[in-house]
Amino acid sequence: VGPRLLGEIEEQPSVAARVAESAEAATAGRALRRRTFLYLAARGSSDNAATYGKYLFESHGLAAALAAPSLFTLYGSPPDLRRAGVIGISQSGAAPDVAAVLAAGRRAGAPTVAVTNMPRSRVARAARFVVPLRAGRERSVAATKTYTATCVALARLAGAALTGVADALRAGLALRPDAERLAGRIRGQGVAVVGRGYAYASALEVALKVKELARVWAEPYSAADFEHGPIALAGGGTTVILIAARGPTTQGLRAFAARLSRRGSHVLALTDDAALADACEDAALLDADAAEHLAALALVVPGQLLARALAMRRGLDPDRPAGLRKVTRTR
């Protein structure tokens, strides 16, 4: 088992501290925040980061739509972006569909921003503004440091507070023993990863890491949607991983955890709320005094560590997940 992924996970606080000061993001953010709405294009982990960005932009007043790239690439019938700000996100900068959305935004006269770790890439060239992640090369196939760096870049574009982000991520790293213990408690056919509010994006990303690294069928949900149907699956020994940052969602999630436990689910939590942790079978308790949107981001880190530990328990090499390429080029 190679140490590559773990090393990249551990780089996250310093990478995040760097992008939190990005002058490029400050400039591009001013151009975006003058617009009527925002249009975000991304795939995979970057799309999860886009969801994190959507919540931050919307809570700062700017409605944000996640792109349907096929309308640009396959159908040739994109929406009118003349009043939009457009953000394209691609760690590798190689995604043709993300570049196509940026190009359409540019043709419409919209300010366009590429968020990428490769500032001389195709995606970067398609945009007027480039926000480089400066994360250093990411060698693992599964994105970790580029994920959190992208979220921080989007927060800076949205004008959200970033004080303490590196400390919060460091507190996430300190949960490695807890994350490894939780990995040993996962049983049943599948795993539901549930979040709400700012932590919803973190649930999307942790579920993706569990699938990519451990090949365990993990499905993300908003807590609200989960009660609209999929809760039927949550009896009989299903494992539910709750990702919960302290804030307006906490009270409802405590009741949600209690309900699931009564139905026989194994409810585990990654959280900074001690009472919620107590309501679960087991939990990793984040010790950080951070704003809710930063705690929500930091909770991705124990999720990455949990996915890695689960992969190793299953005899898989987390540095080389089977069947995945680092760069995909979908149209």
Add this chain to the structure above:
Amino acid sequence: VGPRLLGEIEEQPSVAARVAESAEAATAGRALRRRTFLYLAARGSSDNAATYGKYLFESHGLAAALAAPSLFTLYGSPPDLRRAGVIGISQSGAAPDVAAVLAAGRRAGAPTVAVTNMPRSRVARAARFVVPLRAGRERSVAATKTYTATCVALARLAGAALTGVADALRAGLALRPDAERLAGRIRGQGVAVVGRGYAYASALEVALKVKELARVWAEPYSAADFEHGPIALAGGGTTVILIAARGPTTQGLRAFAARLSRRGSHVLALTDDAALADACEDAALLDADAAEHLAALALVVPGQLLARALAMRRGLDPDRPAGLRKVTRTR
């Protein structure tokens, strides 16, 4: 096993024909299409219909964002909707979060539209325009006729063509024997339901029906996102259900099906493309001469029938799924 769900599935062509002529939708659609962007609020099946609507509105020029309701209900920091058109979707009309998004739109001076089967409900009262589905009472817990009716209402709001929608849904009903045969071919730990373009929403909805009715772990994907990571799961006997309407996505999906088959997945398809059907282990082939967005909608019908058949094979009563309530009231 009760006949209730099957009866409601079979009502879909006539219900759809009715809402395709909705005068209320024609009027409200004109008000919406003058706006700068669209904001859609919904949960569960209605949220899948909102995704269908997003593709139709965007391909007719209007960018569309799916709401993050918690920003309205829990955080009290909604985005600026002064330039938006707002649609709230709730079959029961009881969803407080959907009503809250409509109320915020109304306060901002935006045209607001409720799409609901209950025209005197809370959600209807929150909106300026009401588009009644006129689907008759839906007694099954799993939404079927209200799902397709909502999609048709959204298509009419978007100004999309609806000629032949009832015939297309009827062609979907004719696939019942095929859907029941396909249900017998599902094996492995979990099922991936994959779509792209207009059929992406159909993949979301079929996956939800399989979970609700058959309690099988079914996860929906865009074909593009699937190749960004979750494809790691698609070896070793996983079942993949492709939902594919003939159009610009078809060629890519044929290659996708062939790739998955080579990796050992069981690839099944609901499609109107004979060549794609041939590239799969088994398929239900829709015989309809319909526009792509209508074929995509009609392919939900064999998906509903497949989910119902799978439930019965597993000894479950599709009319009374365990652990679900018809109306959920999340905030």
